Amino acid sequence: MTNKTMKDRMRPTTYKHQIVHNLPVRSVSINDTFWAPKLKVLRDVTVYDVLDKFENDGAMRNFDFVSEGAEEGYHCGEPWFDGLIYETIRGISDILAVDYDEELDRRVDEIIEKVARAQNTVGDGYINTYTLLDRPGQRWGENGGYLRWQHDVYNAGCLVEAAVHHYKATGKTSLLEIAVKFANHMSDLMGPPPKRNIVPAHSLPEEALLKLYQLSVDEPELAKTMNAPFEATGYLELVTFWIHNRGNHEGRYSHGEYAQDHIPVLEQDEAVGHAVRATLLYTGLTALYLSTGEAKVLETAKKLWDNISYQKSHITGGVGAVHEDEKFGGNYELPDNGYLETCAGVGMGFFSWNLYLATGEGRYIDKLETILYNIVLAGRSMNGHKYFYENPLVSHGGHNRWEWHSCPCCPPMIIKLLPELASYIYAYDERGAFVNLYVGSESEMEINGVNVKLKQQTAYPWEGAVGISVTPERESAFAIRLRIPEWCRNYSILVNNQPVEYRIMNGYAVIEKTWSLGDAIVLDLDMPVDLIEAHPYVRTHADKVAIKRGPMLYCLESVDNDRSVDGIVLYKREALDREKRLNRKISNAPDFRTEYVQDFFDGAVILRTKDSGGNTITAIPYPYWNNRSRGTMDIWLQCDKQNELKGWENQLYRSVPAGSAQ
Numbered sequence: 001m002t003n004k005t006m007k008d009r010m011r012p013t014t015y016k017h018q019i020v021h022n023l024p025v026r027s028v029s030i031n032d033t034f035w036a037p038k039l040k041v042l043r044d045v046t047v048y049d050v051l052d053k054f055e056n057d058g059a060m061r062n063f064d065f066v067s068e069g070a071e072e073g074y075h076c077g078e079p080w081f082d083g084l085i086y087e088t089i090r091g092i093s094d095i096l097a098v099d100y101d102e103e104l105d106r107r108v109d110e111i112i113e114k115v116a117r118a119q120n121t122v123g124d125g126y127i128n129t130y131t132l133l134d135r136p137g138q139r140w141g142e143n144g145g146y147l148r149w150q151h152d153v154y155n156a157g158c159l160v161e162a163a164v165h166h167y168k169a170t171g172k173t174s175l176l177e178i179a180v181k182f183a184n185h186m187s188d189l190m191g192p193p194p195k196r197n198i199v200p201a202h203s204l205p206e207e208a209l210l211k212l213y214q215l216s217v218d219e220p221e222l223a224k225t226m227n228a229p230f231e232a233t234g235y236l237e238l239v240t241f242w243i244h245n246r247g248n249h250e251g252r253y254s255h256g257e258y259a260q261d262h263i264p265v266l267e268q269d270e271a272v273g274h275a276v277r278a279t280l281l282y283t284g285l286t287a288l289y290l291s292t293g294e295a296k297v298l299e300t301a302k303k304l305w306d307n308i309s310y311q312k313s314h315i316t317g318g319v320g321a322v323h324e325d326e327k328f329g330g331n332y333e334l335p336d337n338g339y340l341e342t343c344a345g346v347g348m349g350f351f352s353w354n355l356y357l358a359t360g361e362g363r364y365i366d367k368l369e370t371i372l373y374n375i376v377l378a379g380r381s382m383n384g385h386k387y388f389y390e391n392p393l394v395s396h397g398g399h400n401r402w403e404w405h406s407c408p409c410c411p412p413m414i415i416k417l418l419p420e421l422a423s424y425i426y427a428y429d430e431r432g433a434f435v436n437l438y439v440g441s442e443s444e445m446e447i448n449g450v451n452v453k454l455k456q457q458t459a460y461p462w463e464g465a466v467g468i469s470v471t472p473e474r475e476s477a478f479a480i481r482l483r484i485p486e487w488c489r490n491y492s493i494l495v496n497n498q499p500v501e502y503r504i505m506n507g508y509a510v511i512e513k514t515w516s517l518g519d520a521i522v523l524d525l526d527m528p529v530d531l532i533e534a535h536p537y538v539r540t541h542a543d544k545v546a547i548k549r550g551p552m553l554y555c556l557e558s559v560d561n562d563r564s565v566d567g568i569v570l571y572k573r574e575a576l577d578r579e580k581r582l583n584r585k586i587s588n589a590p591d592f593r594t595e596y597v598q599d600f601f602d603g604a605v606i607l608r609t610k611d612s613g614g615n616t617i618t619a620i621p622y623p624y625w626n627n628r629s630r631g632t633m634d635i636w637l638q639c640d641k642q643n644e645l646k647g648w649e650n651q652l653y654r655s656v657p658a659g660s661a662q
Helices: 035-057 060-067 081-098 102-122 129-134 152-170 174-188 205-220 220-225 233-243 275-292 295-311 342-359 362-378 409-425
Strands: 028-030 426-429 433-434 443-445 449-458 465-472 475-481 491-495 503-505 508-515 519-525 529-534 543-550 552-557 593-597 604-610 615-621 637-639 651-657
Touching: 028 035, 028 409, 035 102, 035 409, 060 102, 060 129, 060 174, 081 102, 081 129, 081 409, 102 129, 102 152, 102 174, 152 205, 174 205, 174 465, 174 508, 205 220, 205 233, 205 275, 233 275, 275 295, 275 342, 295 342, 295 362, 342 362, 342 409, 362 409, 362 475, 362 552, 362 615, 426 443, 433 443, 433 449, 433 651, 443 508, 449 615, 465 475, 475 519, 491 508, 508 519
Parallel strands: 433 475
Antiparallel strands: 028 443, 426 433, 443 449, 449 465, 465 519, 475 508, 491 519, 503 508, 529 543, 529 651, 543 552, 543 637, 552 615, 593 604, 604 615
């Protein structure tokens, strides 16, 4: 343990050039009826499930084989299993920071001991069990190895990131010391000549090393507690080399478009290649800007985000349309059966958050919200121990969550993102506070030397009313910024039951006043049921609409729609082609009925309307599908509408102009 107080240590990574200050997960308590139950399942079920399954796979035993040096040792699982274990530890660390669990803490310590023994056996700071056990002469993919497969640098980055989160959560330096040794080893080895030209074939290490860099800047005294040098400069130089040296293949093979290595990053203006690698590279690119303030870096990150958001995102927020190489397709290539890996959605969430910290713009939180309520929640079953690798927008009955997978990369990514939800809800700067996400919660922050408590009460996303109490320790003037979601066309704001003046800036309603004890805001977001159409260039969605209410996308499952609720048999032949079973048509202005069903898992709003033949349609929130049956599912429905090629500036999806459903 260091002498750093818990309050200081628990601060999230905060970079020099971010204009918005983020809050540590520990400073926000979530107490609503939507997210609190799902986070409890994550903590009580999912993390134990993932640890147990990795244990059964032999992933932990890999470290024992390395430390024992046994000739009969072999590697269990895929080359990136080390990294997946570290990613799980990162997420568990954020859980421990909020809600300490002695058993979880003990299990993490046991894993750290295994890693430390293995690293000490190797002796030079390097630790990657796959390469050590299966390709001992091919570190970093050299001497005939293949870095794209071996994941040496990726696993190192996962270790470093987990170590920073673990230290901030627990105060322990056990994992941090392992990570520092590995980071020092890479820093000594990689870089401009005479060092070696090695860049990550799978991104993530870029942001991870910047978190370590920032920790070494913030807490240089940590160097006295570890048996390794702990200096900031080398980590920043290494990340700068990794990013700016893309496209320079002198002395190494090219990872190509697949790993965004085809041309220098700052010359890239279209998202290409493996979608997980891409979004994590762009996350690290934005973190480099946050560290250095290099304007061209931010310009490139924003350009790539725009390309993804306005030309390459599915309506769920999922990215990566093409099954081959799990990659981005061309602009507007968005098939219903797109790949849409859960990990890529999480990566896009991290990328969006970093751009928010850099700019303070609400559109990046809009994207994050879409991903949280759709892709991330869909990626795990409601019971907490089944998972989606892919998240298509249609299923003919063959796509189902799995108990486990030969490449179980998505559960650790979910475990990384969901515990950080608390830190996304609020933010602040010297002018005031931001309310980014509408989640029942409480938090406290310091604005210009004044402690301010914020408390939300809301049934969002099922209802649009949000109550926010503002409690400064003394009367004080500052701004409260309320994000107006991109899906919301009508809303009202009251302060102390009276209309209030506000201005719209960067997607936020900005209320500037002198706040006093007992002040209360009521934000009422109109939440009709909308029919959404895609840009006309998306040929696969021509003459189709999707159903959305608030941030939540809806779908039709066969368990509700093979027969109408009126008892009319719609499809009599079981052998009927599955693709036709839910091929329903809807008018462009249907009459929807909303119903909150309390016992639909932990509660949800269900929608009902009639199709063009007068038969009842039942739509459920997309994340809840495949939890009750292994049937078919559809999101995009046939619809008679005019799809005009105008008014699509910076939009990929919009409400049907002919008339939204009310």
